Amino acid sequence: xxxxxxxxxxxxxxxxxxxxxxxxxxxxxxxxxxxxxxxxxxxxxxxxxxxxxxxxxxxxxxxxxxxxxxxxxxxxxxxxxxxxxxxxxxxxxxxxxxxxxxxxx
DNA sequence: CAACTGACTGCCG
DNA sequence: CCGGCAGCCAGTT
Numbered sequence: 001x002x003x004x005x006x007x008x009x010x011x012x013x014x015x016x017x018x019x020x021x022x023x024x025x026x027x028x029x030x031x032x033x034x035x036x037x038x039x040x041x042x043x044x045x046x047x048x049x050x051x052x053x054x055x056x057x058x059x060x061x062x063x064x065x066x067x068x069x070x071x072x073x074x075x076x077x078x079x080x081x082x083x084x085x086x087x088x089x090x091x092x093x094x095x096x097x098x099x100x101x102x103x104x105x
Numbered sequence: 106c107a108a109c110t111g112a113c114t115g116c117c118g
Numbered sequence: 119c120c121g122g123c124a125g126c127c128a129g130t131t
Contacts, residue, residue, distance in 0.1 A: 003128070025113050038113040040127055046112050064114060071112050091119095 009033055010044045017060040020084045022094055024064045031103055038064075046072070060084075060101075066094040076079035 009032040009047045016031075017023050023031075025038035034040060049072040059080040063069040071077045078088070085100050 026115095029113090036114090036126070039111075040113090040128075042112040042127065044112095049112090058112085061112080063112080069112050074112095077112095 007044045010041050011056050014056050014058065014061060017057060017101050020086065022060045022062050022086060022099050023101045024062055026064055028061055032071060061092060065093055066096050
């Protein structure tokens, strides 16, 4: 097991998030087989802020509060989510009861 | 090698 | 609800 394989697992997990759903960093880490490594997920996604992000739906990952965190392009992420039908409440939060991706594999 | 930093999180006040 | 703090770990300086 090396770092790259962890990154691959993270990217693979993010790619499984269906359109119209979101997931938080901690859950992605858990599903990628890396419980407790939420921060590593953020680190992995941070490395996508270029052309590589083209094939990974990074915008579907938000923090545990249901808010967009210190993303590379917060405004862009918000628009991409809105375009998929995800709604934000008055506090710029996403309602997990409706949009959180519950693992269904 | 030590110190710092960051797309995180849960707990506490 | 918000800010601080301790775990967390890889990459940078």
